[in-house]
Amino acid sequence: MQSEMRDFLEAAKEAAWIGGKLLLEKLGNASVSVKGPADFVTEADLACQDAVVSHLSQRFPSHAFLSEEGALAVRPSSASHVWILDPLDGTTNYVHQIPFFAVSLALEIRGRLVLGVILDPSLGELFWAAAGEGAFLNGCSIRTSECEALGDALVSIGLPAQLARDSLDAAIMLASAEHCQSLRRTGSAALNLAYLAAGRHDLAWAFTTKPWDVAAGAILLQEAGGTISAPDGGPLDLQTHRVPYVAGATAKLHAAFLDLVRPMLRESSG
Ligand code: IPD
Ligand code: CA
Numbered sequence: 001m002q003s004e005m006r007d008f009l010e011a012a013k014e015a016a017w018i019g020g021k022l023l024l025e026k027l028g029n030a031s032v033s034v035k036g037p038a039d040f041v042t043e044a045d046l047a048c049q050d051a052v053v054s055h056l057s058q059r060f061p062s063h064a065f066l067s068e069e070g071a072l073a074v075r076p077s078s079a080s081h082v083w084i085l086d087p088l089d090g091t092t093n094y095v096h097q098i099p100f101f102a103v104s105l106a107l108e109i110r111g112r113l114v115l116g117v118i119l120d121p122s123l124g125e126l127f128w129a130a131a132g133e134g135a136f137l138n139g140c141s142i143r144t145s146e147c148e149a150l151g152d153a154l155v156s157i158g159l160p161a162q163l164a165r166d167s168l169d170a171a172i173m174l175a176s177a178e179h180c181q182s183l184r185r186t187g188s189a190a191l192n193l194a195y196l197a198a199g200r201h202d203l204a205w206a207f208t209t210k211p212w213d214v215a216a217g218a219i220l221l222q223e224a225g226g227t228i229s230a231p232d233g234g235p236l237d238l239q240t241h242r243v244p245y246v247a248g249a250t251a252k253l254h255a256a257f258l259d260l261v262r263p264m265l266r267e268s269s270g
């Protein structure tokens, strides 16, 4: 790995740990505000974002940020190096003191993802990947599962907090439940992709996700041998505000799931 990339990666891991420790310290006593219906932000989201951004800005003053909270939630227009951060992915779990949440951090250089780090501070699991270098969990190389059949696939799904009965999400959730082995709704999109990369889950999808939910997980998954795309099978587009995705442990499983959902997508857009 080039020394510049090694520096970026080390700084990302340090920043994730700084943020993750703050999240653990504040678990159970962080004040909570409501951003929208069933959409929360806590004092811990903001403190973690400040700490991660401050650590990385000190190391790399010319780098820019796209991060979930406040003014940073708008994509910077002209920077070559952009860090994409979700300081606390799984805020609803966090508010309920369920120890399943993560710091998710990726670096994009001239529009290309070059590294991703996802930290689960509760379990002390640090997932990371760099372009062309593979994917790792606490220093050990990880690979996706070899699952190729929908009927054998454990699927993690991401749903909007308030699910409409006649929505596309509901239709695809039912189709997933009918055709796959079993479903999980963990409450953390970043950890869903990390678990897929590590071979714990076989498929993952979510249609209401944002760039900071998906960026780090996307490179982690690709480096672990998995496939991720937009729901229509086209390339994942992190430049848009919404980043819906379908991700599979193997190309064959990913394609089988796309075949399953294609008629529903066509119906919902037509
Ligand atoms: C949310 C979680 C959830 C997913 C939502 C995300 P947040 O992120 O990842 O699992 O279904 O789409 O917004 O709000 O906890 O950072
Ligand atoms: Ca998130």
Ligand code: CA
Residues within 6 Å of the ligand: 045, 068, 086, 087, 088, 089, 090, 091
């Ligand atoms: Ca968040």
